[in-house]
Amino acid sequence: MNLLQNDWLTWLLLPLSGNAHHELSFWASWHGRIMVLCWGVLLPLGVLIARFFKVMPSQNWPTVLDNKAWWTAHLHGQGAAIVLAAVGVALIWNTAGGATPLARWHGYTGWAVTALGIAQALAGFARGSKGGPQDARVRGDHYDMTPRRNTFEKTHKSLGYAALLLALVTVFMGLVVADAPRWMLLAISLWWLSLIAAFAWLQKQGRCIDTYQAIWGPDTSHPGNRIAPIGWGIRRYTAASFAKQFKKTKETT
Numbered sequence: 001m002n003l004l005q006n007d008w009l010t011w012l013l014l015p016l017s018g019n020a021h022h023e024l025s026f027w028a029s030w031h032g033r034i035m036v037l038c039w040g041v042l043l044p045l046g047v048l049i050a051r052f053f054k055v056m057p058s059q060n061w062p063t064v065l066d067n068k069a070w071w072t073a074h075l076h077g078q079g080a081a082i083v084l085a086a087v088g089v090a091l092i093w094n095t096a097g098g099a100t101p102l103a104r105w106h107g108y109t110g111w112a113v114t115a116l117g118i119a120q121a122l123a124g125f126a127r128g129s130k131g132g133p134q135d136a137r138v139r140g141d142h143y144d145m146t147p148r149r150n151t152f153e154k155t156h157k158s159l160g161y162a163a164l165l166l167a168l169v170t171v172f173m174g175l176v177v178a179d180a181p182r183w184m185l186l187a188i189s190l191w192w193l194s195l196i197a198a199f200a201w202l203q204k205q206g207r208c209i210d211t212y213q214a215i216w217g218p219d220t221s222h223p224g225n226r227i228a229p230i231g232w233g234i235r236r237y238t239a240a241s242f243a244k245q246f247k248k249t250k251e252t253t
C-alpha cells in the first residue's frame with residue numbers, strides 16, 4: 001500500500017464508486033450545482049426564516065408588530081430559488097439517459113420535487129388578502145382566518161416540508177447517479193445535519209411564533225387569536241410571557 005492510498009484527502013477526492021476516473025457532462029455538473037444551491041441551501045433557509053423569524057430576536061414584540069423581514073426574504077428568496085431550480089432542471093431535460101434504475105428514480109422524484117416547488121409558489125400567490133382590524137370594509141382572508149387562508153396554511157406548510165424531504169432524497173440519489181466525489185456527499189450531509197440542529201435549537205428556544213400574533217399581537221379581540229394556530233409546535237405569547245421567555249433565554253445562554 002503506498003502513501004497516496006492511505007491519504008484521507010485522496011480518499012475524499014475519489015468518486016463514490018471508488019473509480020479513479022470520473023467523467024460528468026457539462027450539463028449534468030451544472031444541473032447538480034444549481035439543484036444543491038436551490039434545494040439544499042436557499043429553499044431550506046427560506047423555510048427556517050419563515051418559521052422562526054417572524055418576530056426578530058431584537059424586536060420589542062408586541063409593541064413593535066408586523067416586521068416584514070421574514071416575508072421579504074421568503075417571498076423573494078423562494079421565488080428566485082424556484083425560477084433558478086426550473087433552469088437547473090431544464091439543463092438536464094432530454095440529455096438524461098435513464099440508464100440505471102437509480103437514474104430513472106432520480107428523474108421521477110426530481111420531477112415530483114419540481115412540481116411541488118411550482119405548486120408551492122402558486123399556492124403562495126393564491127393565499128388571499130391580508131386585511132386587518134383597521135380595515136372594517138375589506139375583511140381580509142388572513143385577519144378573519146377564512147377557509148381560504150386556512151386551506152393555504154395547511155397545504156403550504158405540509159407540502160413545503162414534504163418537498164424538502166423529497167428533495168433531500170433526490171439530491172443524494174443525484175450524487176450517486178453522477179458518481180460525485182465523496183467529499184461532496186460528506187459536506188452536503190453535514191450541512192443538512194446543521195440545518196436540522198438549527199431547526200431543533202430554534203424550536204426549543206420558543207422562536208416558532210404564531211404568524212397571526214406576529215402581525216396583529218396577542219389581543220383576543222382579533223378573530224384569529226380565538227382559534228388554534230395551524231400546524232405543529234407553534235407558540236403563542238402574551239406580552240408578559242414573551243418578555244419572560246426571552247429574558248430567561250438570554251440569561252441562560
Ligand code: HEM
Nearest residue numbers: 032035039093094096097098103107110111167174175178
Ligand atoms: C432536488 C434536487 C434535484 C432535482 C429536483 C433534480 C431533477 C432531475 C430531473 C427531473 C432529472 C431528469 C430529467 C429528464 O427527465 O430528462 C434529473 C436527471 C439527472 N440529475 Fe438531477 N435533480 C436534482 C439534484 C441532482 C444532483 C445534486 C445531481 C448531482 C450531480 C443530479 C444529477 C443528475 C444526473 C446525472 C441526471 C441524469 C440522469 C440520467 O442519466 O438519466 N441531480 N434530475
Ligand code: HEM
Nearest residue numbers: 047050051075078079120121124125153157160161163211
Ligand atoms: C414564492 C412564493 C411563496 C409565497 C408567497 C409563500 C408564502 C408563505 C407564507 C405567507 C407563509 C407563512 C404561512 C403562515 O405561517 O401562516 C409561508 C410559510 C412556509 N413556506 Fe412559503 N411561500 C412561497 C414559496 C415557498 C416555497 C417554494 C416553499 C418550498 C419549500 C415554501 C415553503 C414554506 C414552508 C415549509 C412554510 C411553513 C414554515 C413554518 O412555519 O413551519 N414556500 N410561505
